[in-house]
Amino acid sequence: MPTHIRVTPRFGDSVRVVKGGLPGPRLVAEVGPDTVLSIAVDDEPGSAELAAQFARELAGAALRYAQECDDYTRTQTFSE
Numbered sequence: 001m002p003t004h005i006r007v008t009p010r011f012g013d014s015v016r017v018v019k020g021g022l023p024g025p026r027l028v029a030e031v032g033p034d035t036v037l038s039i040a041v042d043d044e045p046g047s048a049e050l051a052a053q054f055a056r057e058l059a060g061a062a063l064r065y066a067q068e069c070d071d072y073t074r075t076q077t078f079s080e
Helices: 047-075
Strands: 014-018 026-031 035-040
Touching: 035 047
Parallel strands: none
Antiparallel strands: 014 026, 026 035
């Protein structure tokens, strides 16, 4: 059974690229005070190529998600 992780971003959460310490770069998302998601390259052959493809797919999906959020925001009505 898959593990599902739901993240609701809050102020102070961040995403960044980290270099050093491992065989290659890492994509790190810090969500809340105690949660860190890290996508990393390891020393297996083809790992960097697979990570690059995964990152491109993730980036494309993230851009589409951002557009959906923008569209959603424009259609919302807020009561005061």
